[in-house]
Amino acid sequence: MSIVVKNLRHVYGEGTPYESVALDDVSLEIADGEFVSIIGHTGSGKSTLVQHLNGILKPKSGEVLVGGVNIAAKGVNLPEVRRKIGLLFQYPEYQLFEETLYKDIAFGPTNLGLSADAVDSRVREAMALTGLDFDALSERSPFELSGGQKRKAAIAGVLAMGPEALVLDEPTAGLDPRSHRDILAMIRRIREERGITIILISHNMGDVAEVSDRVYVMDGGRIAFFGTPAQVFANKARLKQSGLGLPPTLELAELLRAGGADIEGDPLTLDEAVELIDAYLERRGA
Amino acid sequence: MGKDIIVLDALTYEYRKEDEEQPVKALDGVSLSVAEGSFTAVLGKNGSGKSTLAKNINALLLPSGGAVYVDGFNTADEAHVWEIRQRAGMVFQNPDNQLVSAIVEDDVAFGPENLGVATEEIKLRIERSLKSVGMYEFRKKGPHMLSGGQKQRVAIAGVIAMRPKCVIFDEPTAMLDPKGREEVMDVIRMLHGEGVTIVLITHFMEEAVHADRVVILDDGRVALDGTPEEVFLEMEAIREMALDAPLVVELADRLRRRGWDVPPVIKMEEMVEYLCR
Numbered sequence: 001m002s003i004v005v006k007n008l009r010h011v012y013g014e015g016t017p018y019e020s021v022a023l024d025d026v027s028l029e030i031a032d033g034e035f036v037s038i039i040g041h042t043g044s045g046k047s048t049l050v051q052h053l054n055g056i057l058k059p060k061s062g063e064v065l066v067g068g069v070n071i072a073a074k075g076v077n078l079p080e081v082r083r084k085i086g087l088l089f090q091y092p093e094y095q096l097f098e099e100t101l102y103k104d105i106a107f108g109p110t111n112l113g114l115s116a117d118a119v120d121s122r123v124r125e126a127m128a129l130t131g132l133d134f135d136a137l138s139e140r141s142p143f144e145l146s147g148g149q150k151r152k153a154a155i156a157g158v159l160a161m162g163p164e165a166l167v168l169d170e171p172t173a174g175l176d177p178r179s180h181r182d183i184l185a186m187i188r189r190i191r192e193e194r195g196i197t198i199i200l201i202s203h204n205m206g207d208v209a210e211v212s213d214r215v216y217v218m219d220g221g222r223i224a225f226f227g228t229p230a231q232v233f234a235n236k237a238r239l240k241q242s243g244l245g246l247p248p249t250l251e252l253a254e255l256l257r258a259g260g261a262d263i264e265g266d267p268l269t270l271d272e273a274v275e276l277i278d279a280y281l282e283r284r285g286a
Numbered sequence: 287m288g289k290d291i292i293v294l295d296a297l298t299y300e301y302r303k304e305d306e307e308q309p310v311k312a313l314d315g316v317s318l319s320v321a322e323g324s325f326t327a328v329l330g331k332n333g334s335g336k337s338t339l340a341k342n343i344n345a346l347l348l349p350s351g352g353a354v355y356v357d358g359f360n361t362a363d364e365a366h367v368w369e370i371r372q373r374a375g376m377v378f379q380n381p382d383n384q385l386v387s388a389i390v391e392d393d394v395a396f397g398p399e400n401l402g403v404a405t406e407e408i409k410l411r412i413e414r415s416l417k418s419v420g421m422y423e424f425r426k427k428g429p430h431m432l433s434g435g436q437k438q439r440v441a442i443a444g445v446i447a448m449r450p451k452c453v454i455f456d457e458p459t460a461m462l463d464p465k466g467r468e469e470v471m472d473v474i475r476m477l478h479g480e481g482v483t484i485v486l487i488t489h490f491m492e493e494a495v496h497a498d499r500v501v502i503l504d505d506g507r508v509a510l511d512g513t514p515e516e517v518f519l520e521m522e523a524i525r526e527m528a529l530d531a532p533l534v535v536e537l538a539d540r541l542r543r544r545g546w547d548v549p550p551v552i553k554m555e556e557m558v559e560y561l562c563r
Binding site: 040148176244249251261278280281 | 330333433434464465466468491533534540541546
């Protein structure tokens with residue numbers, strides 16, 4: 001599902017003394033099946049932007065095109081847009097509500113009017129894709145699950161709707177390191193197996209560098225700049241200006257270069273950092 | 287380092303889940319002493335008992351077994367609950383749940399007012415604590431106008447205004463952006479520098495390397511306890527407990543496997559020093 005945003009503007013509290021421009025002339029283009037991350041400090045407009053993608057917020061001006069269709073146009077079926085674009089808010093586990101995990105995940109597809117069999121296969125598939133053991137967990141209360149499992153359960157509920165794009169707002173916040181890795185691996189698996197578009201909002205520069213095809217940087221309600229992770233993270237000065245930092249491996253490489261080590265390249269992952277430092281040590285030894 | 291300001295003596299905390307006969311032990315016989323002026327990081331996976339431990343330190347929860355002493359006061363002794371909370375302040379994860387007033391300086395005044403501190407003294411304390419977290423210029427603003435990191439710094443100012451000997455931070459940076467995290471960590475390090483005892487609960491290994499002691503909880507028990515150097519070199523055990531080693535420890539391990547003789551390092555600066563020497 002392609003997503004195109006053109007000259008989007010949004011103002012909170014328009015006409016009141018608290019009026020503030022949350023989005024100002026934001027444009028972006030996300031291709032079908034692309035993995036795009038949006039980074040920016042708190043209040044830079046990330047969450048406001050993604051709430052426009054499935055019509056929760058309406059543009060003051062500008063357009064949002066989902067699969068080529070302007071979602072604010074007359075006659076557009078908004079529930080259908082919301083089914084196509086699955087939006088996961090921060091701490092989505094607070095939205096779990098059913099008695100059992102099965103019922104919670106089945107809630108959406110049931111409301112789509114699917115048959116019991118079709119709902120059942122959707123629940124099973126969503127649980128498999130998110131790494132939740134059907135036999136062990138489907139009849140458990142969602143509230144008894146661990147933090148990481150709850151988060152996966154909320155994502156499974158959205159996947160069961162059969163979305164063509166998934167928007168995840170800080171999906172790893174507050175999780176321990178293993179649950180964090182699990183969720184990240186799960187997102188990649190969803191993308192590989194379903195081939196759907198993924199939009200990730202994250203404060204974790206290491207994650208963003210590792211998983212994204214492209215990165216948009218937001219600042220003060222605008223798109224400050226964008227590009228591949230390598231392009232974006234090469235622009236240290238602009239990142240700093242936008243209140244952001246570097247992925248830790250790149251930060252280390254910068255410190256090493258400042259200390260006189262000739263590290264050749266910008267490592268975005270631990271694997272790359274190991275290669276570059278190994279190569280440097282070989283050169284130094286020789 | 288001085289005497290022990292926090293003493294957990296075989297602390298057990300149980301709670302009962304709905305529909306279940308057996309109580310769950312969130313903490314199971316934890317004995318731990320925290321020296322005055324020290325900086326202890328507490329790590330552990332979700333559900334390991336970290337937050338329960340924090341809440342037991344300032345009497346938000348009371349032990350099911352064993353005892354907790356704060357500056358000599360037993361937390362089970364109701365008569366001393368305010369002395370305990372004044373001495374051991376707490377900062378939580380979500381800044382929005384901690385700010386109670388419509389104006390920053392009123393929020394900071396809330397704690398000392400409840401302690402019965404005189405008005406003139408309160409004014410002084412507001413000024414000092416807001417200045418020390420770099421938020422004095424925002425004193426007349428509403429908390430809703432602030433960023434996450436700024437709100438968290440105001441919450442910390444509110445705690446500092448109580449003149450605590452010890453501050454327990456329960457994942458204070460989990461909801462913040464990179465800049466907010468840095469701001470809050472700077473304030474924590476500053477407080478430690480001023481002699482305040484710090485207990486920092488976190489999921490970020492990079493924050494824990496700045497502590498002088500790291501305690502890892504697992505299933506309600508102390509699994510590892512030592513200096514960051516000692517604890518983070520136990521990589522296998524750390525992974526088994528669903529945690530990570532700091533990036534530098536991981537990197538050093540991978541380089542060693544390639545035959546490089548990397549010394550035990552845990553901080554970025556140490557790695558840089560080794561590689562650039």
